[in-house]
Structures are given as C-alpha cells and as structure tokens.
Amino acid sequence: MVKQIPVSKRASQIEYAIRDVVVPATALEAEGHEIIKLNIGDPIAYPGLPTPSHMVEAFQAALGRGENGYSPSYGLPALRSAIAEDEISKGWACNPEDVYVCHGVTEALQIIFAATLEGGNKVLAPGPHYPPYMAYPQMYGASTIEYRLDAGDGWKVDFDDIEKKMDDNVRLLVMINPNNPTGNVASADEIDKLLSIAKKWPNCMIIADEIYDGLDFTGTQVSIASRSFEVPVLVLNGVSKVYYAPGWRIGYLAIHDPTSKMNDVRDGIERILRSRLCASTPAQMGYIAGLEGDRSWMKIHTSKVMKQRELCLQRISEIEGLEVQSPGGAFYMFVRLTDEKWANDDKKFVLDLLHEEHVLAVHGSGFSSELGRGHFRIVYLPNIDTLNIAFDRIDSFLTRHRQ
Numbered sequence: 515m516v517k518q519i520p521v522s523k524r525a526s527q528i529e530y531a532i533r534d535v536v537v538p539a540t541a542l543e544a545e546g547h548e549i550i551k552l553n554i555g556d557p558i559a560y561p562g563l564p565t566p567s568h569m570v571e572a573f574q575a576a577l578g579r580g581e582n583g584y585s586p587s588y589g590l591p592a593l594r595s596a597i598a599e600d601e602i603s604k605g606w607a608c609n610p611e612d613v614y615v616c617h618g619v620t621e622a623l624q625i626i627f628a629a630t631l632e633g634g635n636k637v638l639a640p641g642p643h644y645p646p647y648m649a650y651p652q653m654y655g656a657s658t659i660e661y662r663l664d665a666g667d668g669w670k671v672d673f674d675d676i677e678k679k680m681d682d683n684v685r686l687l688v689m690i691n692p693n694n695p696t697g698n699v700a701s702a703d704e705i706d707k708l709l710s711i712a713k714k715w716p717n718c719m720i721i722a723d724e725i726y727d728g729l730d731f732t733g734t735q736v737s738i739a740s741r742s743f744e745v746p747v748l749v750l751n752g753v754s755k756v757y758y759a760p761g762w763r764i765g766y767l768a769i770h771d772p773t774s775k776m777n778d779v780r781d782g783i784e785r786i787l788r789s790r791l792c793a794s795t796p797a798q799m800g801y802i803a804g805l806e807g808d809r810s811w812m813k814i815h816t817s818k819v820m821k822q823r824e825l826c827l828q829r830i831s832e833i834e835g836l837e838v839q840s841p842g843g844a845f846y847m848f849v850r851l852t853d854e855k856w857a858n859d860d861k862k863f864v865l866d867l868l869h870e871e872h873v874l875a876v877h878g879s880g881f882s883s884e885l886g887r888g889h890f891r892i893v894y895l896p897n898i899d900t901l902n903i904a905f906d907r908i909d910s911f912l913t914r915h916r917q
C-alpha cells in the first residue's frame with residue numbers, strides 16, 4: 515500500500531454524525547434501494563416546503579443583472595440594514611454595523627471561535643447539541659464542555675450544571691433556541707437565568723443560535739439579545755431554516771455589546787471577515803427579498819410542519835419501545851429508545867434500521883456521546899404519508915428484534 519501523507523490530527527478527529535450516516539445509506543442507494551431519509555434538517559430535501567418564489571426570483575434577478583462580483587466583506591449594506599431592522603423587531607437596538615453576513619451560521623461559528631478562543635479556553639454548549647459546537651473549538655486548542663439538558667423534563671436547561679461548570683476559561687456559553695436536536699424552547703425566565711450566571715464571568719460571551727426562531731410552536735421564544743443589558747451576545751441566524759433556503763449558504767452574526775467590551779473581539783472578527791473576502795452576492799439579494807417581502811407564506815409552511823409534528827407524536831406514543839418529549843420548536847424529535855438492547859447502542863439501532871428497513875435516522879450519541887445516548891433524532895419534514903411508512907417500518911423493526 516502507498517504510504518500516505520499525514521493528515522492533521524484536528525481534521526482526522528472531526529465527526530459530523532448527521533452526514534456520517536449518509537455514507538452507508540448512499541451505498542444502499544447505489545444497490546438500488548430507496549431510503550426514507552429522516553436524517554437531515556434540510557427542508558428542500560423534502561417535497562412541499564419550497565423556498566418562497568419571491569426570494570428565488572430576487573436571487574435570479576441579481577444574476578440576470580450581472581451582480582456576480584464580490585460584495586463588501588461584512589455584507590451588502592441593504593442586507594445589513596434589513597437584518598438590523600429584523601433584529602430590532604425582536605427587541606434590541608441592533609445597528610447595521612453590528613451585523614456581519616457570513617456563509618451561513620456555520621461560517622459565523624468558525625469565525626467566532628477563531629476570534630475568541632486560545633489554547634485552554636472552553637466553550638460551554640448544551641448536551642445534546644448540534645455537532646459543530648463540539649467539532650470546531652478543538653481546532654483552536656480549546657475544548658467544548660457540555661451542560662446538561664434534562665431528558666426527563668422536556669430537555670430543559672440544567673442551570674445548576676452550568677453554574678458548576680463555569681470558570682474563567684469559559685469564553686462562550688451557547689444557547690440554541692429552539693434547540694437542535696431536542697426541539698426545546700427556552701422561556702424568557704430561563705434566558706434571564708442564563709444571563710445572570712454569565713454576568714458573573716467578565717470574559718464570557720453568549721452565543722445565541724436562533725436559526726430556528728421562526729419555527730416556535732409555543733409562542734414563547736424570545737431573542738436572547740433582547741434580554742441582555744450587560745452580557746455580550748453573538749446572535750446567529752440566516753436563511754437556512756426559517757426561510758427554507760439552506761443551499762444558499764447565507765447567514766449572519768450580529769454583535770450585541772451593551773457595555774462596549776467587545777471592541778477587540780469585533781476587530782478580530784472584522785479582520786477574519788476581510789481575509790475571507792465575502793459571502794455570495796446574489797444569495798444576499800435573495801435574502802433581502804425574504805426579509806423585506808410579505809411573510810404570510812411562513813404560516814402555511816409552519817402549519818404543514820406542525821401537522822407532521824402531531825402525526826409523529828401520535829405514532830411514537832403508539833409504538834412500544836419509543837418515547838419522546840414533545841418539542842416546542844424547530845423540526846426535530848429526539849426519540850428515546852426504551853428497549854434495553856437499543857438504549858445501550860443507539861448507533862447499532864440506526865445502522866440496523868437503515869440496513870433492514872431502509873429508514874435513515876441519526877444516532878443520539880452523535881449529538882453527545884454521554885447525554886444523547888439511547889436516543890435517535892428524526893426530522894419531521896417529510897410529508898405525512900412518508901412519515902407513516904417510516905413509523906410502520908420502525909415499529910416492525912422494534913417488534914421483530916424483541917422476539
């Protein structure tokens with residue numbers, strides 16, 4: 515065998531469970547099997563939830579006008595203003611200069627970590643959590659520590675656990691609200707509690723990942739920045755979920771710095787942004803149309819997603835071997851496996867289910883080896899007929915393996 519050129523340790527350690535399970539699924543597809551995919555939070559992967567046409571037309575029109583050049587590094591001024599207006603409507607004094615347009619929240623995260631973390635620093639993130647929160651900080655010599663979400667109480671934040679884990683090295687305290695993968699929505703009181711803990715640590719900033727904020731079925735979701743009068747908050751959002759355009763790769767970070775202590779961090783963020791040139795120009799034009807146009811279409815999309823959510827809750831309640839805490843937002847369910855065999859090996863459950871029933875979910879331990887164990891995540895974006903077929907297959911799989 516040819517001796518291989520060494521890969522960096524930081525790259526070889528990266529895992530992204532949501533896409534890692536796609537590898538065996540693709541192999542099965544190559545053999546001619548049709549897979550029901552409940553693994554990826556991409557609304558466009560499922561029929562019936564399209565990107566709104568006025569956004570697509572604005573994107574296309576920008577291409578037609580030849581707007582194919584680089585944009586300013588921090589984003590098109592018109593988009594920064596439209597985003598600032600939107601954040602103001604969520605309750606805090608956001609200026610267009612506080613907004614930085616990125617290639618999705620994912621790029622924003624990489625930039626934030628690069629601008630704030632040194633060796634030995636920590637990111638305190640919910641467990642279970644969206645995998646990049648674990649994968650990226652280690653690239654900067656930092657580490658991610660999980661705080662516990664309570665599996666027995668709707669996946670609510672365990673504030674005692676946060677208090678125990680806070681120290682001077684925690685630079686970033688993450689809240690994903692609504693949460694992926696659990697769907698929990700934190701209340702205003704809970705956000706206030708989080709801020710009161712962070713306030714005690716002068717070098718700590720909050721990451722407010724609000725990419726699912728328009729998919730809140732409780733009516734209680736509030737902007738974290740809108741509640742913070744002292745603690746700095748890095749607000750994250752974009753087109754991927756609420757605007758149903760994840761392939762456009764457009765999102766933003768907005769800095770809420772009520773006591774003006776983020777000047778150096780802001781300078782670092784701006785330097786990184788300039789060095790990576792800019793986000794896609796025509797996609798930014800499409801986002802402007804989404805923010806400035808009529809949003810009544812959102813209600814129609816949301817009501818479809820909610821019906822699918824109801825169906826999943828109903829089916830799960832009827833299947834022996836499954837339990838779920840009803841999600842308040844986003845489009846995921848984090849389902850508990852109650853059969854001991856699977857509770858002890860959720861990855862085997864997912865892989866065996868895939869091979870035997872051609873249904874693809876994501877193992878809970880991929881979202882946290884400790885706090886996600888014994889669970890699997892499904893996406894309730896497929897239509898009702900597809901979801902029913904998937905649950906019929908999950909039910910027969912569980913029954914068969916119990917005999």
Ligand SMILES: Cc1ncc(COP(=O)(O)O)c(C=O)c1O
Binds near residue numbers: 618644723754760
């Ligand atoms: C919590 C969370 N943040 C960020 C992202 C990715 O956002 P973007 O597509 O803007 O990079 C996802 C995607 O699933 C997510 O679940």
